[in-house]
Structure formats: C-alpha cells, structure tokens
Amino acid sequence: MLALTSICTLVGGLAAVIYTDTLQYFVMLGGSMIVVIKGFQEVGGYTELQRKYLVAIPEKMIDNSTCGLPRVDSWQMLRDADPTVSDMPWPAFLLGQMPASIWYWCTDQMIVQRALAAKSLSHAQGGTLLAGYTKLLPLFIIILPGMISRVLFPNEIGCVVPEECYKFCGSYQSCSNSAYPKLVLEYLPNGIRGVMLCVMLSAIMSNLTSIFNSASTLFTMDIWSYFRPKAKGKEQLMVGRIFILILVGISILWIPIIERTQGGQLFVYIQVIAAYLAPPIAAIYSMAIFWKRMNEMGAFWGLMSGFVVGMVRMALDFYYGEPACYEEDNRPFLIAKIHYMYFATMLFWITVVVAIVISLCTKPTEEWRLIRSTFFTRFDHxxxxxxxxxxxxxxxxxxxxxPALSEIGEAKTPVRxxxxxxxxxxxxxxxxxxxxxxxxxxxxxxxxTNLHQKRWEKILLNTILVSILVVAGILFTYFSINPFTEEEVHQLQREKLRELGYTNILQ
CATH class of the missing domain: 1.10.287 (Helix Hairpins)
Structure with missing residues (x-):
C-alpha cells in the first residue's frame, strides 16, 4: 500500500491527491452506511445494541478478574474526572484534546494545504464547515459498527485471555482493531464485501497520499529552501519527489514499532502520540495569532522545550509499556497516575510560559512581519x-x-x-x-489573498457555524447521559456471567 500510494503521489502531486480524496469520500461514506444498516439489522436496533453491548462478554475469562467486562460508562462520552476510575476523564478530554485538535485542524499541512487551495476565503470556510459536519459521522459509521461487532463476536473482539486473542487476531493485547473488518467479512455478501474493501483501502490511501504530499512540500519549501535559497522550481520538484521515496522507506521501517506499541487499540495509540507532540505546536500557533509580541526566539524555544518534555514522556511510555488489565501497574507516577490527556494540557501551558518568557526577554519582531500575519492585523493592506x-x-x-522571440519561430527539437x-x-x-x-x-x-467577503456569504457561513456548534453540543449532551445506572449494568453482567459458568466475578 505504501509503495502504490507513493507512485500515485509522485506522479500526480496535490491535484491528484485532492481529486482522489474527493472520490474516496463518497466511496467511504456509501460503503460505511451499508455496514451501519446491516449491523443494526443484526442486533435489533439502537436500544437493543445498548443493552447487548453491556453483556458482550467472552466465554473465556480470567478467574477473579473483571477484565473483559464492558465498562459501566460505555455509553457515556464525557466520563468521570478521576483517571483511576475513568479511561477518558472529561476535563482531560476537553482541555487535553483541544491542543491536538488545534494542531490537526489549524496547523497540519495536510489540512492547511486544502484551505490554501480554495478559490476564496468563503470557499475555504465553507469547505471547513462541510468537513466539520462530515466529522460528526464517524461516531455513527465507525464507532457504533465497532460496538455492534463486539456484540456479534464477543469471543473474538472482546477476548481478554492473551492466548485467545493471539489465536483470533495475532495480538496478545486485544483484538479491538479487528472489529470493523470482522463485521464486514462475516455479515456482508461478496459484492458489498468488495465495495468495503475499496472503502478501507481508500481510507488508507487517502491518508497516505495527503501525508506524503504535505510532508514533501514542507521539506522542500521550508528546509531545502533554507539551505538552497536560490533553488529553482525544477530542483524543488525533484527534491520533493525524492523526499517522498525517503518517507516511504521510513514508514515501512516504523510498521514493526507500531505493531509492538499500539497495545491492540490503534486509534488510542494515535491519540497518545498526538498528546505528546501536538500541544507545543498548538500553543505557539495560538500565541502567534493572538499575541503580537511573540517573536521567533520565543516560538523556537517554546517548541523545543515542549518537544523535549513530550518526548521524555513518550520514551517512558515506550520503555515501560502499559500493563495488562489483570497485572499490577508498577510504572512511575508520571505515567501511571497522570492521564495522557492531562499531560497534554500541562504540556500546552509549559510551552506557553516558556514562549512568553523568552519573547519578553528578546527583541520584538519587525513591524512589517506582523502585516496580515496576526488576527489583529489581518486586514492590513x-x-x-x-x-x-x-x-x-x-x-x-x-x-x-x-524562450527568446528569435527562438519561437525556429523548428522545435524533438524531445527523446x-x-x-x-x-x-x-x-x-x-x-x-x-x-x-x-x-x-x-x-x-x-x-x-485579501479577506474580502460578500455580506450574504458572511451571514450564510456564520449561520452554518452556529448550527454545527449547536448540533455538536446536543450530541455531546445526549451521549454523555448514561442510560444505565451502575447497579443495572452489574445486574445484567451478573446474569450473563452465570450463564457462562462464572460465579466468582461481580459477586
């Protein structure tokens, strides 16, 4: 997949990436809707899914351990603030996920490049709002089908005994990563199964093409141009293509590391890595826009300090690893007791403090560099x-x-x-x-490059913005109200455990 994607990116460039992403968007959306409909038909609807998920317990459990039981707060999005009780504390999520979201949606070259390719500011804002509405869909077309898969395959997807997990999916930690593919392979007919294969390959290729193209652009325009300021466009194009090949090699070498460290939950692994690397970038980006006194030295040392602190935490995570559910957690306090989202919040503010101190202790930025580069100077002409x-x-x-005018009339030399x-x-x-x-x-x-907008465009876009904020707020509220009490969940699980022959769990 890496090799094929690199060929697509090498030959096509940004235009090919955007066109294929647009096509793949419809393929992924259409195919995912088929899986959702088929999945809900199998479990009997949303209400039945809520109940059946809580009792999706594997037949082989670990004695005297609640490992493998669905969480009491499985249907609660914003969970208890105590990290020893909750796997995703609500303050940590709101404060720690914000820097990662700012980094991804506002500074990641893969996203920014698409906004900069828009025909106007209104087109860029409209595309962003459409992406925002589309981003609400994964809850319904990815998360819920994954929960349906656990209901239908509790022994495989919900496995807790390491040997059983390895037998089903080749991982000793968990088989959660296999939930979606398992549902597709087992419950869809051959034709639709082929469509869903296209969906999953499209999702992979869409990400890879975007990352390769954006990374090569950053390297060429920011790093190569720094050492070769007079490099012409032809040289920059060649350097960008070669850098993509280097990225492919690095990606292939990184695959074993991901397999060893993601702990059976690839999405969580991605969020953890982002929590260690994204906050410094989000902090500097936000300060650069809203604080004109920020200078290059403050930004640089703020980023460097945040990067070092984040890398130390990430190295400790890789070194110690997360213990299994049934094992005692003997990791250092920084890892065992401080949730990675809380750490992301602290990392954000560490970067802010360092950047402020260094900026105030060094010379301010030249005035001409502030023209149209901050929120308060965006209309400066x-x-x-x-x-x-x-x-x-x-x-x-x-x-x-x-070519010179004298050369235009001459016969063209054939190109070999x-x-x-x-x-x-x-x-x-x-x-x-x-x-x-x-x-x-x-x-x-x-x-x-000016920020002019027609009045009707502003009104329409602001109305859509308010509507998406309202919709997101309603969804957060609805999915943060647990439909079951703790005792109701335990009662359902006790009955299921007795059916499976376990009487020493949840006594």
Missing part, C-alpha cells in the same frame, strides 16, 4: 518586504524559462522518450501553456 522579494523571484524565473518520461515523473513542464498558467496563477493569487 500594507506591502510586506517578503511579498516584494517573492514577486521579483517569480518574475526572474519566468524570464529565464521563457526518456526525457519525456523524466519530465512526466518529476512534474516538469516547460511548454508555453505551462508558462501562461504560472502567470495566470500569480495574478489569481494577488486577487484571493
């Missing part, structure tokens, strides 16, 4: 020094690439086949049409 430099550089490249293949692979195009497109794009950029 003054000319930036770097805008002039970029415009001059682009014009010089165009002049150097444009290997030159054409080389140009196609690395995205080089020196045709007159390509030069005209570059000139038109620069003119278009001048037009769209």
């Amino acid at each position: 003054s000319v930036r020094q770097d805008d002039l430099e970029m415009k001059e550089r682009v014009q010089n490249e165009l002049l150097s690439a444009t 086949w290997y030159h054409r293949a080389y140009n196609f692979l690395f995205g080089f195009d020196n045709s007159p049409e390509a030069k005209e497109n570059v000139i038109a794009m620069n003119a278009h950029l001048v037009e769209i």
